[in-house]
Amino acid sequence: MRCRQWGALHLKTGIASLKNRVFVAVCFVLLFSAAPLYAQGRPPANVVVSPVVTENIRDEILLIGTVESWRVSRVATEVSGRVTHLAVRRGAKVKKGDLLAKLDASTLLLQLKESKSKQNAAIARLEKAKDNLNRSEGLVKEGLISTRVYQDAKLTVEELQQTLAVNEAERLQIEDALKKKQVFAPFDGIVTQELTEEGQWVEMGGSIVQLVDLSKVRILVEMPEKYIPIVKVGGNVSVRLDALPGETFSGKVHTLIPAGDPASRLFPVEVHVDNKGMRISDGMLARVAFGLGADRPALLVDKDAVIRKGNETFVFVAQDGKAAKKTVSLGQAKGLRIEISGDLKTGDSVVIRGNERLNDGREIQIVSNASD
Numbered sequence: 001m002r003c004r005q006w007g008a009l010h011l012k013t014g015i016a017s018l019k020n021r022v023f024v025a026v027c028f029v030l031l032f033s034a035a036p037l038y039a040q041g042r043p044p045a046n047v048v049v050s051p052v053v054t055e056n057i058r059d060e061i062l063l064i065g066t067v068e069s070w071r072v073s074r075v076a077t078e079v080s081g082r083v084t085h086l087a088v089r090r091g092a093k094v095k096k097g098d099l100l101a102k103l104d105a106s107t108l109l110l111q112l113k114e115s116k117s118k119q120n121a122a123i124a125r126l127e128k129a130k131d132n133l134n135r136s137e138g139l140v141k142e143g144l145i146s147t148r149v150y151q152d153a154k155l156t157v158e159e160l161q162q163t164l165a166v167n168e169a170e171r172l173q174i175e176d177a178l179k180k181k182q183v184f185a186p187f188d189g190i191v192t193q194e195l196t197e198e199g200q201w202v203e204m205g206g207s208i209v210q211l212v213d214l215s216k217v218r219i220l221v222e223m224p225e226k227y228i229p230i231v232k233v234g235g236n237v238s239v240r241l242d243a244l245p246g247e248t249f250s251g252k253v254h255t256l257i258p259a260g261d262p263a264s265r266l267f268p269v270e271v272h273v274d275n276k277g278m279r280i281s282d283g284m285l286a287r288v289a290f291g292l293g294a295d296r297p298a299l300l301v302d303k304d305a306v307i308r309k310g311n312e313t314f315v316f317v318a319q320d321g322k323a324a325k326k327t328v329s330l331g332q333a334k335g336l337r338i339e340i341s342g343d344l345k346t347g348d349s350v351v352i353r354g355n356e357r358l359n360d361g362r363e364i365q366i367v368s369n370a371s372d
Helices: 002-040 104-141 147-182
Strands: 045-051 055-075 081-086 099-103 181-184 191-193 207-224 236-241 248-258 266-274 285-302 307-309 311-321 322-334 335-341 349-353 364-369
Touching: 045 311, 055 322, 055 335, 099 207, 104 147, 147 181, 147 285, 207 285, 236 266, 285 322, 349 364
Parallel strands: 045 364
Antiparallel strands: 045 349, 055 207, 055 285, 081 099, 099 181, 191 207, 207 266, 236 248, 236 285, 248 266, 285 335, 307 311, 311 322, 311 349, 322 335
């Protein structure tokens, strides 16, 4: 009896194990048979493309420099005195002739008042002496007074005229001194430092503020000696600033300084850039591109088309509904495009969006063309 029970139990276990093995085998068959179907049904990748173009470019050398202001002035007073009013503060933009500060002028104002009173009195005496001279001239012609009396009247007029001239000079000197009690901006600029305060005494020549002229800026860069014969004074350059991304400014080579560093063989080159709106500030990092030689034709692609992985640089070209991987070499940049060389030609469509996860031969769907 026990043997029969053991045999039945063993038979059931064997049947169950066989069923499990069959189930697993069926699952594997279904899985591997479905894989090719899944791969064949993978949807195309949506991409945006842009054409390869041919444009003229010029070889360039890119050098780093620092922006400097066109002029820097510590604006000073021509006279001594106590500062009664500081009209500007750091960061203020001023125009040529704007008031910067006033010094105490109370004593000069009193002197001017006294001088004007003296001048008015001298004018009154002169007018009276002129009337007397006119009468004396008529009387001497009629023989009613002596010539000596007439000459005395004439001398009095001349003396009063000299006195009036002295008074006039004195008044002008006081008015000039009063004007110097006010300090004005010598040029358009920005106040970068306050060098005195209200109530402070400043001596003649004492500084009031530091003013910088940013209507134009200069950039000094160090250039390798082999490029010095190629770069010309007056030549155009393009300037980019890290502080103003996406913008390019035009400049000109102003000076090639013929005094290089004997150790590095680098020569200073000064570049000038107009700064409309004074958006470029003193101390900014500048990247200056100097053109070398004549223009030449080159194949260009959108910079977004270029992919770098390790030491490999490549793009994907849209060909017959698929992505074709093309290894390339890069050259000069021109705006948002870059020079490229490889198995490409003008008019080829390179992928610029959706190319990050592509692989060679992947089916693609063009959803937009950047040339449209």
